[in-house]
Amino acid sequence: MSLFSFHPRWCAGLALLACGAAHAQAPVPQQETVHFGTYENDSFFDSDRFYTNGVQLSIKRSRDRRGEFAKALTRRACAWLGCEDSVFLTSQTNYGQLMYTPRDITIAQPQPEDRPWAGLLYVEHAYALLSPDQRTLTTLSAQVGVTGPASLSEDAQKLFHKIMDRPEPRGWHNQIGGSLALMASAERRTALDSLSLALPGDVQLNTAGYWRLAAGNTMTYAAAGLAVVVGKDLPAVSPPPPGIGNKLVQDAIGTTTCMLKWLQCTAFAVVETRLMGRNIFLDGRMWRDDPSVQRRKVVTDLMVGTRIDFPDTRSASHGPWFLQFKVTRRSREFRSSIPVPRHRIAAITVGTEF
Template sequence: MSLFSFNPCRRASLALVAPALLACGAVHAQTPTQKQETVHFGTYENDSFFDTDRFYTNGVQLSIKRSRDQRSDFAKALTRRACVWFDCEDSALLTSQTNYGQLMYTPGNITLAAPQPQDRPWAGLLYVEQSYALLSPDQRTLTTLTAQVGVTGPASLSEDAQKLFHKIMDRPAPKGWHNQIGGSLSVMASAERRTALEALSAELPGDVQLNTAGYWRVAAGNTMTYAAGGLAVVVGKDLPAVSPPPPGIGNKLAKEAFGPTTCMIKWLQCTAFGAVETRLMARNVFLDGRMFRDDPSVKRRHFVTDLIVGMRLDFPDSRTASHGPWFVQFKVTRRSREFRSSFPIPRHRMAAITFGTEF
C-alpha cells in the first residue's frame, strides 16, 4: 500500500506520529546560556535488536518535557483530586511531560495472511499522553500521574508503518493486518509512587552511589487495567534520594536536579540503572481485544514480569543557546510470557534507544 493512500481518518492520525521522525539534529560547541525550560527526546523500541519480529515488536515516541508549571486550572484541579487518593497533597510539581507515540503488536509469523487464533493478535495503538511528576517535601517520594488517550485499529497506522518499514529495509512483508484488533477510542489513567529505600542504598568507592527505590503503579482503562510493583536501582554520582525512571516508552519524567554527573571524563556523564517489575493484569486490549466486540484474542496470563537494565550517556559540552545537552540511552527489557497457547510461547526481549536533549 502506498504511503499516500491513507483514508481521511488515517491522515488525521498521522499528525500524532509524524513528529517522532524529527527527533535528531546537529551537535554544537558549548555556549554559556540559561538552562532550557522545555526539552525534547525520542525513543525507538524494537525486538529486532535480538533478531525477532513478534509480540510487542515496535514502539516510537516523541516526548516534550517542561520544568515550568504550565498546567491549566482544570489540570491543577485534577492533580489535586488525584493527590488526595495517592497521598501527594504536600508534593510540589517537578516536571510535566507530553508524549506522542505508536505501539505495534504482531504474532510470531507475520508472513501468514490467515488468522492465527493461538498466537498473539495483530494490534496497534496511536496515542498522546500527559504526565505530571510531584516530589515530596523530604525529596524521598516521587509520584507520577498520567493520562493517555489514543486509537486502536487501522487509524493507529501500525499496518502502514510496518509495511513501509519492511519495504524500505527489504524485510518479509507482513500479511495479516486485516486480522488486527478493531478500531476504538482507547483511554487509560495511571499513578505511580516511587520511594527511596535507604536500607538498600550504599556509597561505593570513587564517590559513586547505589540508590534503590521501591515503587508501585496502578492503571485503569479500556487499554489496560493492572497493578504493578517493582524495585529499581540506579548507579551514578551525586544522585538524589529517589531517582525517577529513565526516559523512554513507559518510563516517565526526569529533571535536571536528578541529572547524572561526570563518571569517566570531563565531557561525558553516565548513569546505569536496572529494575524488576511484576504486574497483575486485569485487562490488556492487545491480548483481550475490545470490550463487547468479536475481536481476535488469546488467554492472557495474570502475572507478567519485566527485567530491565540500561545505561545512559550525557554530553554536557553539547549545550547551545538553542538546546540543552544531548544524551543517548540504551535499555534492554526481558519480559515473561504474556499469554497461554497450545504451543510453547517464548519469553520476549526488546531494546530501546532514546536520543535527545535534557535541561
C-alpha cells in the same frame, strides 16, 4: 543462555558505567524543556513478534503550566494517594505508536493460537509531584489513543519492511478493530535508604520501590517494582528514565563525569511485576468479536540500561545531547497450545534540552 544476550558492541557501551575520578562541571543555566525520542524494537535480538515495535516523542517541562482544571484534578488525586503536600516537579507529553504481531508475519490467514495483530496511536500527558523531603515521587498520567486501522501500525510496518527489504507483513486485516483507547494511571516511587549506599569515587547507588495502578479499556493492572540507579549527583529518587529529571531543577549543576571528562553516565536496573486485569492487545475490544488469546494474569519485566550524556555538546540554543539504551526481558504474556517464548526488547532514547 545468559539472561540478556546482545551484541558485543552494546557491551562496550555498558562498560562505560564503571565511573572513575570525578571532574566537576561548571554551573550551567537552568533548562526548562527536554525533548527526546525513543525507539523500541525486538529486531535487536533477531526476532519480529509480539510487542515488535514502539516509537515515542516526549516533551518534558519544568515550568508549571497547569490550568485550574488540571490543578483541581491533581489535588483530588493526591487527596486519595497521600501526596497533598507534594510540589510540582515536571510535566511530560508523549506522542507514540505501538505495534503487536504474531510470530510469523508472512501468514495471511487468522492465527487463533498466536498473539493478535494490534496497533495503538496515542497521546499521553503526565505530571510528576515531589514530596517536601524529596524522597517520594508521585506521577499521574492520562492516555488517549486509537486502535485498529486508524493507528496506522499496518502502514508503518509495511513501509519500514519495504525500505529495509524485510518480509512483507500479510496479516494486518486480522488486527484488533478500531476503538477509542483510554487509560489513566498513578505511580508512587519512594527512596529506600536501607538498600542505598555510597560507593568509591563519589558514586551513589540509589534504590527506590514503587507501585503503579492503571485503569482503562486499553489496560487495567496493578504493578510493583524495585529500581536501582548508579551514578553521580543523583537525586534520592530518580524519575524514569533516570537522569532527565536532574536537568530540570532550579540552579542546575552539571553532573560529574564517568571515565572521560567529556562523558557523563548513569546505570539502572529495574524489576517489575504486573497483575493484569485487562489488555486490549491480548483480550481484544470489550463486547466485540476480536481475535484474542488467553492472557496470563502475572507478567514480569526485568530491565537494565545506561544513560550517557555528552556535556560538551551544549550550545547557546540547546543543552547537552544524551543517549539512553535499555534492554527488557519480559515473561510470557499469554497461554497457547503452541510454545510461547519469553520476549526481549531493546530501546534507544536520544534527546536534548531546549
